[in-house]
Amino acid sequence: xxxxxxxxxxxxxxxxxxxxxDYRMRLLALIAESGSLAQAATALGLSxxxxxxxxxxxxxxxxxxxxxxxxxxxxxxxxxxxPEAAALIEAYxxxxxxxxxxxxxxxxxxxxxLRRPAPVTGP
Amino acid sequence: xxxxxxxxxxxxxxxxxxxxxDYRMRLLALIAESGSLAQAATALGLSxxxxxxxxxxxxxxxxxxxxxxxxxxxxxxxxxxxPEAAALIEAYxxxxxxxxxxxxxxxxxxxxxLRRPAPVTGP
Numbered sequence: 001x002x003x004x005x006x007x008x009x010x011x012x013x014x015x016x017x018x019x020x021x022d023y024r025m026r027l028l029a030l031i032a033e034s035g036s037l038a039q040a041a042t043a044l045g046l047s048x049x050x051x052x053x054x055x056x057x058x059x060x061x062x063x064x065x066x067x068x069x070x071x072x073x074x075x076x077x078x079x080x081x082x083p084e085a086a087a088l089i090e091a092y093x094x095x096x097x098x099x100x101x102x103x104x105x106x107x108x109x110x111x112x113x114l115r116r117p118a119p120v121t122g123p
Numbered sequence: 124x125x126x127x128x129x130x131x132x133x134x135x136x137x138x139x140x141x142x143x144x145d146y147r148m149r150l151l152a153l154i155a156e157s158g159s160l161a162q163a164a165t166a167l168g169l170s171x172x173x174x175x176x177x178x179x180x181x182x183x184x185x186x187x188x189x190x191x192x193x194x195x196x197x198x199x200x201x202x203x204x205x206p207e208a209a210a211l212i213e214a215y216x217x218x219x220x221x222x223x224x225x226x227x228x229x230x231x232x233x234x235x236x237l238r239r240p241a242p243v244t245g246p
Contacts, residue, residue, distance in 0.1 A: 004142065008222070009132040019127065087237060095233040099131070102225030110218040114210060 004114070006107040010099055012092065017061035020092050024058060027051060028081060028089045031067060035078045062088075127237070129230040133222055135215065140184035143215050147181060150174060151204060151212045154190060158201045185211075 011021040018024075023044075030040035041051035059066050066085035070078045081089070135143040146167075153163035164174035182189050189208035193201045204212070 003137070005136045006218070007134050007136055011130050013128045013130055014126070091233045091237050095129070095229050098229035098232065099225060102222060102229065106218050106221035106225065109221065110214045114214050 004107075004111055006103050006111075008099065008103050010096060014061060019058060019061045020088065022096060024054065025089045025092050025096070027054060028066065028085055029093075031055075031079055032081045032086065032089075035080065037067070037079045127230075127234055129226050129234075131222065131226050133219060137184060142181060142184045143211065145219060147177065148212045148215050148219070150177060151189065151208055152216075154178075154202055155204045155209065155212075158203065160190070160202045 009022075012019050027040055027044060027046075030043050031037055034040055034043070037051055037055070038048050041048045044051065046054075055067055064084050065082050066088075067079050068082055070080070133145060134141055141147075150163055150167060150169075153166050154160055157163055157166070160174055160178070161171050164171045167174065169177075178190055187207050188205050189211075190202050191205055193203070
């Protein structure tokens with residue numbers, strides 16, 4: 001390759017505590033899609049206990065509920081996001097897309113002139 | 124406060140290796156300002172050996188020299204950035220400023236509607 005690649009890591013804080021990141025957004029989005037914390041945990045390679053701990057930690061840091069569970073019923077329990085959690089991850093997702101676009105634009109603007117020449121190859 | 128704060132961490136990679144970050148830009152800028160790796164290290168709370176190691180690691184990852192030393196003379200040795208290093212940290216500094224601006228703009232655009240109400244205070 002021999003090309004610079006720009007990277008960024010994004011997150012949100014509230015009162016000095018981490019309250020959202022790409023990884024946590026993905027966990028919550030998977031819960032919303034599957035209706036199951038267990039399935040979301042498996043998809044991320046986390047234990048159920050660890051995924052549950054991450055959700056509870058976020059809820060504590062945000063001081064608001066993120067998931068609501070309905071126990072029992074025909075198909076067993078179902079876990080859904082609260083409206084506040086859905087609004088938060090939608091906003092964070094759009095924020096993340098904007099920042100990906102900004103990263104490409106800022107990199108192009110400032111590093112186009114510094115692009116490294118391709119290595120010389122034989123005939 | 125009770126307000127979300129957006130955060131970002133930026134870096135550049137080349138062939139999968141870290142080649143620039145805010146911290147490394149600051150180390151190189153301090154070398155340029157002071158003309159001394161020892162003074163730059165002290166300003167960052169690093170040992171000389173550790174600062175030297177960071178510069179050498181970056182040079183290896185970038186496959187280009189970043190500092191040039193002039194030994195001896197009236198005031199002792201002097202360390203300067205190579206023109207390539209100066210160009211790189213200038214571009215990275217402008218890139219970083221653009222991304223700080225983008226972070227504020229993206230956050231305002233997506234989170235203004237989710238701003239948490241200020242806590243109710245007494246009369």
